[in-house]
Structure formats: structure tokens, C-alpha cells
Amino acid sequence: MPLNWPDEVQSVFAGDLVTVSAYLTPAGGAIVTPVSPVGLVDPEAGTIAMTSSLAFPAKLKRLVQDPRVAMAYFTREHGFATAPHQVLAQGTATVPAQPSPEQLALVTRQANTFFGDMPTGRFWDWALREYVEHRVIINISLERVMSWPSPDLRGAPEVYGRPAPQHPDPQAPPTGGTGPRVDTAKFRRQAQAMSHQVIGYRGGDGLPVIAPVQVSGHSERGLHLDVRPGLLPPGGRRAGFAAHAFRPYAAGVSNRVGTGWLTVTGDDVTWAPHTSGGFSSPPNKSLHLLGNGLLSKHLIRKYRRDGTLRELDDLRAR
Incomplete structure (x- = not known):
């Protein structure tokens, strides 16, 4: 039976301009990525959706192998949502072999609403061909929706669908150690320059969880994070991080993402990238569209030549 949610949550699903998605790694961690879902939601079917380009097949391949996914609606910036609710949606993704013409037409209409009308003409038709046409629509059948009426996520969330599980147990540390492996000071500067920051990890029932955080500093142990008490599970675990910022119509996008080791000991929260x-x-x-179009054109041709797209097609068919 499809999951139901109230009008306030529907407003968020239909109106947020930029969200973040999370999917799981084979080692039990999470990859967190900012996305623009352009309001793709079907309340009658209990689904949300996002699009992805075939120019980035690694994400699609992983979702076919492990379809557990989450989407966090935490920004409420430059979009159309009016409710203050912070929403985490969790479910199972389906990556179809080919979107229908009706689905592509819907995405185009929604994209024009959220991003403004696409430029037209012979040059733009050529420049954006791969960016527009070589896309898949990832449908997410929701199993749980968690909604916090307060923007700072205080208080217990309203839960729709499966009850929220207990915090997961700590994970075994990686063989290479838990300390930082990249320049932590540089990562901190880049992350703090962006207004939205989140952490993602595998939850108690295996579904990804995404929580808002703020980078407050760094040390030899990693980035120091401020987060509402009780929101993150105690102990150590693999976790993905994303900081991002964007302007109206999702132009001027910037992000800094990574994987690493999250340690929560009381009020002390660190993430080692x-x-x-x-x-x-x-x-x-x-310029933003032109860059996306030319990059998509280059990558699509590359992955056709080396067989990556054929491998993805075979995987989806199986």
C-alpha cells in the first residue's frame, strides 16, 4: 500500500530546489550528493524521483546493485516550498532501462519551472543533446518519511510509514585506520564557505540516514561538527559528507563531498575525511548549462567507447 504524508510534507517534496541524496557503499558507508529533483513526487503512488545523467554511471550502477536510498529536504532556499518542515525520505530506488516519452516531457516541464526556460536554437540543441536526452529517471518507492516541524530539528519527528529504528551499532574501523587522509584544513575552509552541510550513514535498518551538521573547526582528528544532540548514533562508522551552496535557478552551484570516518562521543563529533x-x-x-552540456557530451562518448554504458545496460537488464 502506498505511503501517505500530509500537505506540509507534499509542499516540501514539490517545492525544494536542491536536496541531497544518499546511497550505500559496499563497505557499509554512504555517498551523499546534492541533487535537484525538480519537484518530482507522486503522492498517490507514494513515490518521489530524481534524474541522473548517463554521463555519471557509477551512481546508477551502485543503485542497481543496492537500491536503498534516502533524500533530505533541508534547504528551503530559492524554491517554492512554503512549509518550514525538514524532511527525510527513505526508500527503494528503481533505475529503469529507458524513461518513457511522457516521463521525459514531465521532467522538461518541471525543469523549466525550477531552472527557467532552456535556451533554444541549433547551437543549443547540439550542445545540450546528451545532457537532456541521455538521462534516467530514478523512481523511489518510499518506505519511511520523517518530518520535523521545527527548522532546527528539535523534538521528535513525525514518522510516516515504517517506524524509525534504533541507532545502529558502531562499525569496525577500516584496515587503513580512521584518521584523515586528505588535507583537513583545506576541506574545512571549503566546507565552511557553503551554507548547507550534511552527514550520511547507514541506519539501523540498513536504509541511509542524512542529518544536517555544521563544521565548527578541525584538528588532527578531522573536522569538528556541531549537530543537534541525539541526532547521530554514538560510536564510530563510515559516513559521507556534503557541503553545498546554490543561487536561484540552481545556477552558481558549488559543493564539496567526501567519504570518511564519523566518531560520536557524547557532544564531541568529528568526521575524518x-x-x-x-x-x-x-x-x-x-555558461552553467553550456558546461554541463559539453561535459555530458564528452563523458557519454567516452563511456560508449570503453563499454561502461553497455555494462550498465546489461546490469539493469539483469
Whole structure:
């Protein structure tokens, strides 16, 4: 039976411009990535959705192998949602082999609403062909929705669907050690320059969990995080981190993401980055689109030549 949620949550699902998604790694950690779901939600079916380009097949491959996913609606910036509720949605993703023409048409209409009308003409049709046409729509059948009426996530959340599990037990540390493996001071500077910061990990029932945090400093142990007491599980575990910022119409996007080791001991919360990545796009919408289009064109051709897309198609077919 499809999951139901109230109008306040529906407003958030339908209106947030940029959210973050999380999926699991084979080692039991999580990858957290900012996304723009353009309000794709079907309350009657109990689903939300996001799109992804075939130019980034690693995420799609992992979702086919392990479809447990979460989406956090924590920003409420430059979008259309009016409710203050902070929402975490968890469920199971389906990566179809090919979206229907109706789905692609819906995504185009929604994208024009959230991002503004796409430029047209012979040059733009060529530049954006792979970016627009070579996309998949990832449908997420929701199993649980957690909603905090307060923007600072104080108090117990309202839970729709499966009851929230207990905090997961601590994980065994990685063989390479738990300390930082990248420049922590640089990572801190980059993260603190962005207004939205989250941490993601595997929850007590195996579904990813995403929680808002704030980087307050760093030491030899890693980044020091401020977080509402009780929101994160005690002990140590693999966890993904994302900091991001964006302007109206999702132009001028910047993010800094990574995987690492999260340690929670009472009020002391640290995250030691093991990997680091990210990018910044121009604040000019046309330049932003052109960059996305040319990058998608290059990567699609590359992955066609080396067989990556064929491997993904075979995996989805199986």
C-alpha cells in the first residue's frame, strides 16, 4: 500500500530546489550528493524521483546493485516550498532501462519551472543533446518519511510509514585506520564557505540516514561538527559528507563531498575525511548549462567507447 504524508510534507517534496541524496557503499558507508529533483513526487503512488545523467554511471550502477536510498529536504532556499518542515525520505530506488516519452516531457516541464526556460536554437540543441536526452529517471518507492516541524530539528519527528529504528551499532574501523587522509584544513575552509552541510550513514535498518551538521573547526582528528544532540548514533562508522551552496535557478552551484570516518562521543563529533571531491559552476545560467552540456557530451562518448554504458545496460537488464 502506498505511503501517505500530509500537505506540509507534499509542499516540501514539490517545492525544494536542491536536496541531497544518499546511497550505500559496499563497505557499509554512504555517498551523499546534492541533487535537484525538480519537484518530482507522486503522492498517490507514494513515490518521489530524481534524474541522473548517463554521463555519471557509477551512481546508477551502485543503485542497481543496492537500491536503498534516502533524500533530505533541508534547504528551503530559492524554491517554492512554503512549509518550514525538514524532511527525510527513505526508500527503494528503481533505475529503469529507458524513461518513457511522457516521463521525459514531465521532467522538461518541471525543469523549466525550477531552472527557467532552456535556451533554444541549433547551437543549443547540439550542445545540450546528451545532457537532456541521455538521462534516467530514478523512481523511489518510499518506505519511511520523517518530518520535523521545527527548522532546527528539535523534538521528535513525525514518522510516516515504517517506524524509525534504533541507532545502529558502531562499525569496525577500516584496515587503513580512521584518521584523515586528505588535507583537513583545506576541506574545512571549503566546507565552511557553503551554507548547507550534511552527514550520511547507514541506519539501523540498513536504509541511509542524512542529518544536517555544521563544521565548527578541525584538528588532527578531522573536522569538528556541531549537530543537534541525539541526532547521530554514538560510536564510530563510515559516513559521507556534503557541503553545498546554490543561487536561484540552481545556477552558481558549488559543493564539496567526501567519504570518511564519523566518531560520536557524547557532544564531541568529528568526521575524518578519507576522500574529497567537488566542483563550482559559473553563476551565469548560460555558461552553467553550456558546461554541463559539453561535459555530458564528452563523458557519454567516452563511456560508449570503453563499454561502461553497455555494462550498465546489461546490469539493469539483469
